[in-house]
Amino acid sequence: MAQLGRQRLQLAGPEALHLAHLLTELFREWVCGGGRKFGDASAGWRSALFSATKPDGSRVKVNFVGRLEFQDGKRKEATQDYHGRGAVHLHGLVFADSIEPLALHEKFAASAPPEGNPLRGLVLDGQPSRTGSGWTIHEGESYTDPSAERVRLHHTAEDKRLGIRGYSPEVLDALKCHQDAQLERGTGLMLKYAATYLAKLGDGPGKELMDDRSSGYAAARRVLFTYHPGEPEMWLTLANQQFPMFFLGGTMQPIIAPHPGMEQPPKYVQLYEASPWKGQLSLLEFLRRVNNKGAVLEHIRKAHKKDPRGRSLETFAAQFQTFGEKVIAAEMVSMMNDKPLGAKAKLGFRGRRFYGQWLALNVPFEKLGDLLVEEVVERVPEHVRFLACALHWAPQVWRNEAAIRE
Incomplete structure (x- = not known):
């Protein structure tokens, strides 16, 4: 040898x-x-x-x-x-x-x-x-x-x-x-460990790299000074297309989560708004059932052919119980970054979109702008309007301490 x-x-x-x-x-x-x-x-x-x-x-x-x-x-x-x-x-x-x-x-x-x-x-x-x-x-x-x-x-x-x-x-x-x-x-700690792992940097630097306030230069510098990969990891990074270091049983659609009040909603939001069969499905649940053109996914169509109740494809799709066949990777701003970055900061209210993004993903709507309730928005400062509307639409979540902790 x-x-x-x-x-x-x-x-x-x-x-x-x-x-x-x-x-x-x-x-x-x-x-x-x-x-x-x-x-x-x-x-x-x-x-x-x-x-x-x-x-x-x-x-x-x-x-x-x-x-x-x-x-x-x-x-x-x-x-x-x-x-x-x-x-x-x-x-x-x-x-x-x-x-x-x-x-x-x-x-x-x-x-x-x-x-x-x-x-x-x-x-x-x-x-x-x-x-x-x-x-x-x-x-x-x-x-x-x-x-x-x-x-x-x-x-x-x-x-x-x-x-x-x-x-x-x-x-x-x-x-x-x-x-x-x-x-x-699975415990929350176990699931978090699997979901947030990127490179062997330890928890501290990982949290710092996800800090919205850090510049790209600061993040890159920290990686270069902290990250010391071994030879096998370098090989697999080069071969990541054939041997991905993260994989799952279904497919994944990455999106930047929308929020009510945005100037131009993305195409997938427009498809959701135009869907005649979405019913009470949230945007997240709708995206888990359709392709990029808004058509019902093939595996649901195949399951529908065996439906003993004879439901229409749209009714069947709306009631279909998903199990990770398609995963939505929604990029959201930090929940913790909920304060202005300073009076002169151009991105002063960027972090406060979290609750608006949560609303868009989890609360059914006909038009995205409907999630901003006029009588609620008028009664609160601008920087908490998304949170106030979240309290209005989903009190079972945001007024329930047990649900918040979970």
Whole structure:
């Protein structure tokens, strides 16, 4: 291996691309059964890890978000020289509309196999964690608790002491890799971690880079002085078209969120206003069901052909329950930037559009300008008119402390 130059990181490019391909395809296809956008298009993956049938005969809806990340070596021990080499690994979030039929307690484990099991060495070597196992001690059999939407895995006091993380024996047998399976409703912290990751800069710089007041120069300078990618990450950045470091089960439409009172609403707002069938769908829900020309998406048309109730396509589309087949990435100004930047600042009231953008995305309307209620706007200072209208249209959200916290 040394003579051929094939030891670790002598071929960082092919190694990184190979690992990225393996991890992405295994997670997307075998773990999640491929995208669910086109119904039976993934019929070949009915035996996927997260495939199951409900009692009524329908398939469990599954969708996912995946993200490739790189080891930074900040917490390596003396015996872990492989940490810090920048190797690629995968974080995946799986969404299912029903957890009980998946029988995850039969597909995952959080305990060391008994003596003689060929996986025992792999588990004892790769699954222990210094920060604990993340599982409560449960000496009984593994089971799924549908009421709490969580899975309880067999986990002894010895497993707890060793810090054995949750894992899929089949994945372990195939990839010989460390896993950390968390089988419960995703917490806000977990979802935020997956959604806001860009580069290995830590939380502090990440928040600074999202600060509306920073100049482009300041952001670029901070990245160049803080961001130190390893060789695999540089290779995958170059190959990002073929091996995207962020992927999901559906398609994505990026938009800059509109707000009432804007001079020229974008085309997608005009299509929404002109739609005769949108009913009480919000702009967000409408965009999740149509293409860029305002026509109903193909996967909804295919589902409509099997509709036993014989509804019209428009009625069926308006009532169709989306599950991440199309995601709207709405760029919004910061919610926290709600004060003028100064009397002389040209962008003084820019940050106060957040509540107007929230209204446009989440409250149904016939015309975008209708969201600005004249009698409300007349009674409040200009800089809080969007917030005042949000309180008017959606008191169940903005006057409800529990909803705001959620």
